Amino acid sequence: MKTCLCSLALLLIAGCFAQASDRPPNVVLFLADDLGYGDLACYGNPIVQTPHLDRFASEGVRMTDCHSGGTVCSPSRAALLTGRNPYRSGFFYIHTKNTYLKDEEVTLAEVLKENGYETAFWGKWHLSTLEKTNYVHPGPGEQGFDYWMGTTLNAFDKLGGPRSPKAFIKNGNPLGTVDGWYCDVIVDDARDWLTNQRDKQKPFFMYVCSHEPHTPIDPPEEYSTRYDNAEVERLEKQIGYGKVSRPKRDISRYKKDYYGTVSQLDEAFGRLMKTLDEEGLKENTLVLFTSDNGPETPVTFEESRGQWQDPIRDKCFGTPGVLRGMKRYPYEGGHRVPGLVRFPGVIPSGTQSDVLFNGTDLLPTVCGLVGAKVPADRNVDGVDAFDAFFGKPVRRRDSAIWFFPHHGDTWFRMPQISMRRGNYTLVAWLPKRGQGISLDQWLATSDPDRVELYDVSIDPAQSNDIANEHPELVRTMKQEMTSLWREMRDEGLAK
Secondary structure (H helix, E strand, O other): OHHHHHHHHHHHHHHHHHHHOOOOOEEEEEEEOOOOOOOOHHHOOOOOOOHHHHHHHHOOEEEEEEEOOOOOHHHHHHHHHHOOOHHHHOOOOOOOOOOOOOOOOOOHHHHHHHOOOEEEEEEEOOOOOOOOOOOOOOOOOOOOOOEEEEEOOOOOHHHOOOOOOOOOEEOOEEOOOOOOOHHHHHHHHHHHHHHHHOOOOOOEEEEEEOOOOOOOOOOOHHHHHHHOOHHHHHHHOOOOOOOOOOOOOOOHHHHHHHHHHHHHHHHHHHHHHHHHHHOOOHHHEEEEEEEOOOOOOOOOHHHHOOOOOOHHHHHOOOOOOOOOOOOOOOOHHHHEEEEEEEOOOOOOOOEEEOOOEEHHHHHHHHHHHHOOOOOOOOOOOOOOOHHHHHOOOOOOOOOEEEEOOOOOOOOOOOOOEEEEEOOEEEEEOOOOOOOOOOHHHHHHHOOOOOEEEEEOOOOOOOOOOOHHHOHHHHHHHHHHHHHHHHHHHHHHHOO
């Protein structure tokens, strides 16, 4: 009887999907910046008020095992758009003059555009330089977006800050100083595009990337004052920060600004969803809300070795919940992120999925949804993981794998690789770097060495290393990890 009921339920879902897909579904991807797994009320945060995202979660599926494709900004964004591990695309760290998304990469926007979609992008790009300089990078327009309004980087103070950003470029033309906060500016322009500018005869793909809650953090006072009270002070003492050390100096006065920024982001997202509803687009639109990596940490002596400071990071009070690690770390807290998906009539409302969905899965999943072909002339690491939205198992060719951001302030204080097989995560360090060996040489010639093994289904905090209890599993997982590490690293180094 249980089998029959399950089969009937799947048939009903399939029927609803067929009805909804008479016209190809629209796709909206909303990407927060540095938002931690535990930063939303619907993920258990006891402080931050996120009513719009909580309601959105109740209308679809809340994923408890959703991951970004990288552990820092640019690599994660490359993974989302290409379906490939970011190392393959040359993103060992963030975008620079020589590190950018090449023309040869095929993005989700390009695939959808070839299949009749109108495509649009807003916000932080961080995959190439958008400004006109003495070198030319392909931008959103060259990577498949018909309409775009974005910034190369975050809204740093020299770029106007989040309060009055002045680095926005729209379809190649600088806008100068824009009145309004970053997330409000991009959402309001996206709402106008939905209402007045798009071709309403075409399905669309919207990619919306907020600055918030990345530094600098400067929300309107109406949001931060909500969290300036003794109860917040008490509750914050219960918050976990991934077992990553925090400054000994008192930075507690800044937490209200971080929490306020998350609430401000929630409000902006709510306005975008309201416009979708008002335009009659809710029923045939798949919307995914997620983050590009784990939450940022304040700078400590351990990270900077006393050689530099970054005071704006003192406002970072994001949390990975019970997970270990923060932004940059290959531990779970560095890449397990919120993942909320709504597709009315297809994805049942008020559900939870504990099935892994990785950032590299977005491209093949959307391709499967709309009937487009995944690029076949390159290594695509993601898989069609649409079943994950229903809590059903997803078959993968290879284990999901994440790498550290290769940089001078990361390599010495964290593991370099983590790989997931079922409930088990293998965490690995490269060998100790020898004297006189450059960082690049060390990366190019090293293989996984020391490892730890965790069963994250019962130990999400990765506090109990069980490698000694499972030697054969460790052997086979390390063998696969080494193979994937070499293949992906070497493809990227050849760029």
